[in-house]
Amino acid sequence: MQIYEELKARGLIAQVTDEPQIRELINNGGAKFYIGFDPTADSLHVGHFMALCLMKRLQMAGNKPVVLLGGGTGFIGDPSGRTDMRAMMNAETIQHNCECFKKQMERFIDFGEGKAVAVNNADWLLNLKYIDMLRDVGVCFSVNNMLRAECYKQRMERGLSFFELNYMIMQAYDFLHLHNEYGCNMQFGGDDQWSNMLAGTDLIRRKTGQDAYAMTITLLMNSEGKKMGKTAKGAVWLDPEKTSPFEFYQYWRNTDDKDVMKCLRMLTFISLEELAEIEKWEDSRINEKKELLAYELTKLVHGEAEAQKAKEASRALFAGTGDDSNMPTTEISEQALESGGILLPELMVACGLAASKTEARRLIQQGGVSVNEEKADSIGRVITAQELQKGVKLRRGKKVFRRAVLKS
8 A cells, every 4th residue: 555545544634636646746755745833832732743743654655844834924823723813922932932843843754864854934934025025926816715715714703814814825925935945846734724725836836837736634633523632731742841741641541432543543653454453352442442542652752761651650540550650740848848748739739730729629629639549528638748758649530640759
């Protein structure tokens, strides 16, 4: 099976502009493609994960990736999928975020000589002259067509600024620039980017008379039709300082039963033949599938050693086996102890399990807190220094937990 057919079998392809031509280019290693990443934060998140894995798969098949960092478009912000305007960032923040993105991408993409290249659209977008841009590129865009685009529709009721309306033009110009300067013949992106990508292929055709192609990746949705990659705490980040390897592992370990095989197909590099066998497993082995998913994805993002630690910690927490020393841990200083102990609500706040002592008390009273797997029934519960020396496991609800130890 060739790479295009594998992408289809894994359910990764949503829309394409010219399937026969795209299939031929990809299968023969003739695609020089790009995917854009706007630096909206200082870390990539699960929402970027599928795009990174797609780049890795295509590079392994002999195609050439161009990573486009949105140091220029980041000044505007993509309105796609938004109900309000993104907060504007300053130049220093945008540059810092771009540098963080590039470093994280190196785990997935080979940037060696003759391999992938990373470019920043600030290098050309920030130098454009407004009148020249309007005359050269603006004339190629119909406002009527732009406003019919899916990426703008949901913004029309609440208002779409002229500032954001320009985003489609900037993204299309990126494709033209990369086509002319780097020989890019294809753009990939999330399915919510379809209108912007079509604008790019159309601009290239108008300005050069040549063909370029677009392919969108299926958005990662759960069985309820909601985007995956979010928790009650917010995004699931790829930076271990923002989402620990253990928390990352647990996010995938808690995948709904209905979504496990889909995630294994779309996100892991396990062969389709092996996945076909895994799909035949009895329902009683669903937790094995979830462990496999969590382990493979944590290994991809954080490495095999961290994946193994997370797996051990997870088993220690839920099955009572394995090493619990790799759980997210908070050290409590002796100065924080009064009369040899600390009240449970105070410990919860110190461990980040509650925003305030008031919230912690409410959670305890509602029966939502456990200490060493026993439900806490008193807001006056004191955790002693002796308990902290051994390590205390705190759990909020079913899936949020922390280990507290006395600082040595």
